[in-house]
Amino acid sequence: MMKKLLASAAVAVTCAAAPQAGAETFSANNFLDAGHPFSVENYTNWAKDVAEATDGEIEFDVFLGGVLLGGRASLTGTADGVAQVAYHAGTYTPSELPITNIISELAFLTDNFYALAAASTIMSFTHPALLEEYEKNGVVFGGGYGTPIYYLICNKPIRTAEDLQGIRSRMPGGIWDRWASAMGAVSVNVPSSEIYTGLDRGTLECGVNPLDSLLSRSYWDVAKYVPMIPLGSYYSGPMWAYDIEFWQDRTPEQRQILLETAGAAFVRSAILYLENTEEAQAVGASEHGMEFIEVDPALMAKHEAFVENDSANLVELAQKQYGVSEELAVDLIDTFKALVAEWEAKLEGVDFKDQETLTKLFVEEVFTVVDPATYGTN
Known part of the structure; x- marks a missing residue:
């Protein structure tokens, strides 16, 4: 329930x-x-x-x-x-918190968000x-x-590297901006509170957030696709x-x-x-028509290459x-x-x-x- x-x-x-x-x-x-x-x-x-x-x-x-x-x-x-x-x-104020942001650049280091x-x-x-x-x-x-791991939440399907070209996606800054650039997407830096409106009005095609937001922020009303590319935890x-x-x-x-x-x-x-994430995935698929997409292996390989190069x-x-x-x-x-x-x-x-x-x-x-x-x- x-x-x-x-x-x-x-x-x-x-x-x-x-x-x-x-x-x-x-x-x-x-x-x-x-x-x-x-x-x-x-x-x-x-x-x-x-x-x-x-x-x-x-x-x-x-x-x-x-x-x-x-x-x-x-x-x-x-x-x-x-x-x-x-x-x-x-990440909203990198000029004021540069040291904090250096630490935040390691967000893709592990999927263990507690660590x-x-x-x-x-x-x-x-x-x-x-x-x-x-x-x-x-x-x-x-x-x-x-936060638990971030994913792209989109109003159009993303299955291949080509699908990401030119996509306007809300990113929280830092490593996520570089990821978007490496993937050929366009990073839009607005607060997460503006993702719903952007997806609804079409000024955004994707927004990066944990899957819980499908439920807690009702993103499933304005977005139906989640390419399952793990995009790190936010702890900045x-x-x-x-x-x-x-x-x-x-x-x-x-x-x-x-x-x-x-x-x-x-x-x-x-x-x-x-708990919200588990419910969001189950209810999203069964009641809201959400599709959680296993992306093309070439796109996942491109993502993994970015993570390795960025860390170096x-x-x-x-x-x-x-x-x-x-x-x-x-x-x-x-x-x-x-x-x-x-x-x-x-x-x-x-x-x-x-x-x-x-x-x-x-x-x-x-x-x-x-x-x-x-x-x-x-």
Whole structure:
């Protein structure tokens, strides 16, 4: 049975426990629509968890769907105190977050999105270059994330390399832009919230997103074809970016609660993503006429050649496009790859919907690797 998802695309949800004396209500912003797994679990339900765990001392009004801050404005808006915490998609602002974007360029490294989420989150909490980057932008990194694998979702069939020529596809930037160029498609950089309209109006022929969006964003109403080419996981930027003043005004115990509840929320959102994906594929095929296309072997081979060549050139790209030294580029890439390998090993044999095991791992070994008494207080 289809899960009940919040329908409004632009809402403010008040998530609070019983008000306490001296308690203050803060603003939490996620530009994604209310039915998105990251909105449901990482903002709406997470805010309730925080209110309960702090006995109402920290309460959030949760703003969804861009009514407070849009996707590109979420970073600066949080730094300016418009929101005290917000989700920010890092590829939307490569000039402000070049180090973050170098890490994001490794999105095709593995299909294990949990390992990518763990590696990017740990690095963002601990690597000096990433810490400096977030501080420079006026925010404290409060936790990362990762999506299940992206695919093209199209309103016309894509079966061969020729079918991709000239196709206008929404891409989130970075490696996806280069993939589109290598495939002969045209990359269109707009927020994911504009994919539905673009497909509906014909300004887009494809949009890159996880398959869950067929269900959670009703893409199956405007697109009927999914060429099954795995296009990496999206984990760029913070799921929770905190205004520095807000973070520093919290006690160490409150910061610990914010981190622990975020780790648990991420796991719930990932599982919801996976459950929605399974339902989207089953219901999409049976009730919405979706076709999940096994593409021509030559097209898959072209995709695999791109992945190999792009990875080999990443150090040079980091230097030219993001202005970092060769030494830093090598360090970032090697550190990330080592963490991904470590977490692929940790997760070997773990059911991707085993909430108890995954929550323990992510809360204890990812989201609380920092000391809440000192982290973000310099």
